[in-house]
Amino acid sequence: MGPNAVxxxxxxxxxxxxxxxxxxxxxxxxxxSLSTSLTDWAVSHNDVRNIASTFxxxxxxxxxxxxxxxxxxxxxDTMSAEMSDNFNGLSLDEKAAxxxxxxxxxxxxxLATLSNSFAKADPKSGGHxxxxxxxxxxxxxxxxxxxxxxxxALMPKMTDKPDFSISYIGxxxxxxxxxxxxxxxxxLGSLQNNPxxxxxxxxxxxxxxxxxxxxxxxxxxxxxxxxxxSVSLDATVAGKVLNTASQIGNAxxxxxxxxxxxxxxxxxxxxFGFPLATIGQNAxxxxxxxxxxxxxxxxxTGVMRELSYNQQTFDGTAFGTYAKHMLNTDQTDxxxxxxxxxxxxxxxxxxxxxxxxQTVSLSTGSLRNENAGALGHFxxxxxxxxxxISSDVKQQQELTTSVLKSxxxxxxxxxIGGPLVGGAASVGKEWVKYAVNAAISDPGNDAAKQMExxxxxxxxxxxxxxxxxxxxxxxxxxxxxxxxxxNP
Amino acid sequence: MIYKNRYRGLLISNxxxxxxxxxxxxxxxxxxxxxxxxxxxxxxxxxVASMDTRAWTGLWDRAQPxxxxxxxxxxxxxxxxxxxxxxxYYDTQLPEKDGWAWDSxxxxxQAGYAWSFARSRHGEIVIVVGLKPAHQEGGKVPVxxxxxxxPSS
Numbered sequence: 001m002g003p004n005a006v007x008x009x010x011x012x013x014x015x016x017x018x019x020x021x022x023x024x025x026x027x028x029x030x031x032x033s034l035s036t037s038l039t040d041w042a043v044s045h046n047d048v049r050n051i052a053s054t055f056x057x058x059x060x061x062x063x064x065x066x067x068x069x070x071x072x073x074x075x076x077d078t079m080s081a082e083m084s085d086n087f088n089g090l091s092l093d094e095k096a097a098x099x100x101x102x103x104x105x106x107x108x109x110x111l112a113t114l115s116n117s118f119a120k121a122d123p124k125s126g127g128h129x130x131x132x133x134x135x136x137x138x139x140x141x142x143x144x145x146x147x148x149x150x151x152x153a154l155m156p157k158m159t160d161k162p163d164f165s166i167s168y169i170g171x172x173x174x175x176x177x178x179x180x181x182x183x184x185x186x187x188l189g190s191l192q193n194n195p196x197x198x199x200x201x202x203x204x205x206x207x208x209x210x211x212x213x214x215x216x217x218x219x220x221x222x223x224x225x226x227x228x229x230s231v232s233l234d235a236t237v238a239g240k241v242l243n244t245a246s247q248i249g250n251a252x253x254x255x256x257x258x259x260x261x262x263x264x265x266x267x268x269x270x271x272f273g274f275p276l277a278t279i280g281q282n283a284x285x286x287x288x289x290x291x292x293x294x295x296x297x298x299x300x301t302g303v304m305r306e307l308s309y310n311q312q313t314f315d316g317t318a319f320g321t322y323a324k325h326m327l328n329t330d331q332t333d334x335x336x337x338x339x340x341x342x343x344x345x346x347x348x349x350x351x352x353x354x355x356x357x358q359t360v361s362l363s364t365g366s367l368r369n370e371n372a373g374a375l376g377h378f379x380x381x382x383x384x385x386x387x388x389i390s391s392d393v394k395q396q397q398e399l400t401t402s403v404l405k406s407x408x409x410x411x412x413x414x415x416i417g418g419p420l421v422g423g424a425a426s427v428g429k430e431w432v433k434y435a436v437n438a439a440i441s442d443p444g445n446d447a448a449k450q451m452e453x454x455x456x457x458x459x460x461x462x463x464x465x466x467x468x469x470x471x472x473x474x475x476x477x478x479x480x481x482x483x484x485x486x487n488p
Numbered sequence: 489m490i491y492k493n494r495y496r497g498l499l500i501s502n503x504x505x506x507x508x509x510x511x512x513x514x515x516x517x518x519x520x521x522x523x524x525x526x527x528x529x530x531x532x533x534x535x536v537a538s539m540d541t542r543a544w545t546g547l548w549d550r551a552q553p554x555x556x557x558x559x560x561x562x563x564x565x566x567x568x569x570x571x572x573x574x575x576x577y578y579d580t581q582l583p584e585k586d587g588w589a590w591d592s593x594x595x596x597x598q599a600g601y602a603w604s605f606a607r608s609r610h611g612e613i614v615i616v617v618g619l620k621p622a623h624q625e626g627g628k629v630p631v632x633x634x635x636x637x638x639p640s641s
Contacts, residue, residue, distance in 0.1 A: 309530050311562055359534075364626035366533025473538045480541055484548055485560055 023065045026054050030070065034078050043082045048090050051079060052098045060105040067110050071117070080117040084130055095130065099137035108149020111138055115154065119179060126161040128179040135183025139190035147187045148197050154180045155204065159212045171225030177216030181209070182237065185217040189240025192247060199248040202257060207312075214238045214260045218268065218284060222276075230277040235284035238264055242291025251302030255310055258295050258303060262318040264288055265325055266488070289325045293334060296322075300341040305370050308377035308478055315481070316381050320488030323385030327399045335382060336406020340414070342375045343407075343432055343455070344425075348414035351425040352432050353457050357471045369474035372467075376478030379451040384486045386447050396447035404436050404454050411436075431457035431466050452479060517614065517637035518581035521574050524563035524631055531564055532625050540630040543602035544617050547594050548634055551606075555613045557636040564628040567621040571631075574616055575605050582607040582614065591615075612637060 033047040033054075055063055070076040083090050083098070090098060102114060115134050119127035138150050158181040165174040191198040205213070217238030222231045238261070245257040265288040272278055296303050307313045326335050343352040356375070359367040382403055386396040411433060439445055439454035455475070457466040465472070520526075532540065544560065552558060565571065582588035587609040594606035594615045604617035618631035 311526070311528060311530065314530060314562070315560070362531070362533050362625070364531070364533070366535065366625050368533045368537070470534050474534050477534075477537055477541045480545055484545060 022058060023062050023069065026058055026062065026066045027069045027075075029054050030066070030079060031075060034075065034082060043085075043088060045088045045090075048079075048083050048085075048088065049094065051083070052090065052094065052101070055098065055105075056101055058105075063102065063105045064107060064110045067106065067114060071113055076113070076117045077120050080114070080127075080130075081121040084118060084121040084127070092133075096133060096137065099134045100141050103134070103137040103141040103146075106146075108142075108146045108151075109153050111142070111146070111150045112153030115150075115180070115183065116157070119157070124166070125164045125175070126179040128164065128175060128182075131179035132182050132186070135180075135186040138183070139186040142187075144191070144194050144197055147191060148201060151184050151187055151201050152204065154184055155209060158184060158209050162212065162215070171223065173224075174222045176220040176222070177218065178212050179216075181212035182216035182219075185213045185237040185241050188213065188244055189217075189237055192240070192244050195244075195247040195249065198244045199250055199253065202245065202248060202253050203250075207256070207260070210257065210260045211263065213241060214264045215267075217241055218264060228277065230279055231272045231281075232279035233268060233284040234280050235264070235268065235287040239287035239291045242288065243294055246291070246294035246298040251299050252306045252310070254295050254299065254303050255306035255313060258292055258307065258322075259313050259318045261288055261292050261295070262321045265292065266317075266321045269321075269325065285325060286329065289322070289329065289331075292322050293326075293331075296338055299346065300338050301346050301371070301374065304338075304342060304374040304378055308374045309370065314377075314485075316377060316384060316483075316486030317488055319377060319381035320384040320388070320482070320486040323381045324388050324488045325385075327382070327385050327389055327403075332399065332402035333406040333409075335403045336408075337410050339375075339378060339382075339403065339455070340407050340410040342371070342378055344411070344414060344429075348410070349425065352428040353466050354424065354428070356457065356467050356475075359470070367470070369471040372471040372475040373478045375455050376475040377482060379455050380448075380479040380482035381486065381488075383448045383451045384482065384488050388488045393446055397445075397450065400447040400450050401440050404440050404450065407454070408433060408436055428457060428466075431459055434458050434460040448483070516640045517633075517635050518578065519640045520561075520563065520633065521577045523565055523569040523573065524633075525565070525628070527564055530562065530630075531628060532630055536619065536623055536625050536630065539601050539619055539623060540632070543596065543604070543619065544632040544634065547596070547604060547606075547615050547617055551594060551613060551615060551634060555608075555611065555636050558613075558634055559636070559639075561633050563631045563633065565618055565631045567624045567627050567629060571603055571618055574631075578605070578607050578614060578616065582609075 030051050033050050034043055036042060055066070058066060067076060070079060082088070083095065102111060106114065111134065115131050118130035118134065121127055121130065138147060142150065158178055161178050163174055163176045165172055188198065188201060191201070202210070217235060219234040219237065220231065223229060242257065242261050245254055248254060265285060268281060268284045268288060307319050313319070323335060326332070340348060343355065344350050345355060355371050358369065358371050360370050362368055382400060386399040389399065390396055411429060435456055435458040436454040438458065439450045445453060456472070458464065459466045530537070548558065548560065588607045589609065591606040591608040591613065594604060596602045596604040596617060601623055602617060602619050604615060606613060606615040613636060615634040616631065617634070619629040621629060623629060
């Protein structure tokens with residue numbers, strides 16, 4: 001539509017009666033903007049800007065009604081395609097403003113309809129840039145209820161296009177990550193102060209969908225040209241998703257999300273191979289590692305218990321991958337704190353011997369020492385992490401010694417055995433310290449033995465293990481399994 | 489000399505064709521037999537878990553030096569189902585005509601608490617190991633599958 005047509009349309013709008021239906025008017029105006037003829041052979045930049053302006057003049061209900069109406073005959077897809085056009089479409093800023101306007105007005109389902117329409121506009125990438133931009137706008141401007149509805153409406157499309165490639169003269173580029181999964185990642189990341197709604201969403205995601213969200217949140221781009229190749233990573237969105245997960249209450253769900261985050265960490269830490277240059281690899285690994293730490297810190301005993309007994313994570317690869325990253329990045333103090341919490345409880349105020357011996361009764365009536373199992377899973381994970389960093393026994397030992405020294409520091413600082421807690425915890429504290437010191441000071445202990453022995457409280461007066469057979473069996477079971485199966 | 493090289497080339501290409509003709513007809517592991525139940529969490533208490541771990545780790549340690557890329561998956565089996573039916577299933581799925589055979593090195597025949605069987609052929613293996621019904625909890629016993637075949641799709 002040319003400038004004359006715009007002027008005519010403007011005059012025509014002024015002549016319309018105030019009682020005319022604004023939805024019909026807007027639909028008509030948008031269709032007019034999108035129409036072409038022999039004398040008006042292209043949809044111009046002004047036309048698409050007029051469409052955005054038309055929406056700006058509508059309230060929330062009217063905007064939703066217009067989108068619904070345009071979707072009926074396929075005009076919405078035409079509109080999205082014209083708005084996305086590289087030559088006459090909206091600029092990135094204009095599109096961001098349009099999406100912000102939509103995110104404040106539309107409900108989640110209608111926003112998803114709009115997103116799907118933009119996805120069709122660029123079938124090769126699945127509308128990657130626009131779908132992500134709309135997701136960002138929803139994350140920033142929409143209400144919590146709208147965010148939840150938007151994610152639910154996008155769920156069926158989160159795994160259909162895990163990557164796309166673009167070829168150009170002299171090279172190619174591959175972007176990893178489904179567009180809708182990335183949009184969902186942005187929105188999930190914005191639910192950090194809404195744990196109930198976030199938990200509801202996480203509960204609905206299948207393992208495949210959860211992995212798609214985390215993988216898309218790595219923003220991995222691989223570029224190849226005659227001069228070489230590079231892989232760039234930015235885990236900001238994945239990190240935010242993990243942070244949101246750390247705030248939910250369900251430890252089982254947290255462990256599932258930890259598993260997905262850990263798999264992404266393993267991928268990021270992969271050797272992408274010579275001659276590929278990597279950009280942002282360490283920063284991405286740190287972002288993921290921090291997110292995983294937040295998840296464990298939010299409920300150390302609960303999450304470790306789930307990691308030990310869930311079928312998906314019992315092999316120890318997920319925790320071992322995390323422990324390897326922590327050891328590699330000199331965060332042994334954090335691992336020491338986590339081990340102390342497994343021994344003394346999340347608040348560091350319980351009797352470690354009682355905790356080790358504590359049983360839960362399963363639905364079958366049999367008993368299980370889950371605290372002992374979780375501790376076994378932890379110590380084996382740390383050892384496996386150390387072993388995967390270096391085959392040198394001395395270096396492994398240095399890493400585990402550093403973790404155990406942090407345990408001692410934490411235990412010393414903690415108010416265990418204070419007047420409110422009583423004698424048992426105080427005695428237990430001494431037994432743990434004795435065991436850790438003995439494990440560290442014996443040069444004959446390799447890293448695995450060191451971790452294992454340090455975790456079992458010892459009575460200093462008799463030099464005997466202070467734990468019964470059943471708890472020891474549960475502890476050793478986890479170590480035996482993890483040492484064989486983990487692949488961090 | 490040229491002819492010799494050509495002959496050698498022909499021989500190699502024929503050998504390659506022969507090898508391709510003999511490639512593995514079972515690219516993936518057979519589907520997990522229907523009686524095996526998947527549970528999101530391990531079902532069993534200390535006592536059964538300890539026997540279970542002993543049963544599979546013994547076989548794992550025996551198999552690992554001979555087979556690369558082993559993985560383990562855990563299942564549960566109702567005591568209403570005879571574990572011998574699993575053996576029949578794998579016999580059918582990994583048949584002798586494709587080179588599979590019972591591998592007696594991985595049998596728990598003598599153990600009082602566990603059973604196991606294995607099918608193997610050149611570098612590939614499936615071991616199934618479980619506890620006997622006497623060691624059930626809630627009418628179920630743990631069963632593990634150790635294999636280096638690709639997971640069934």
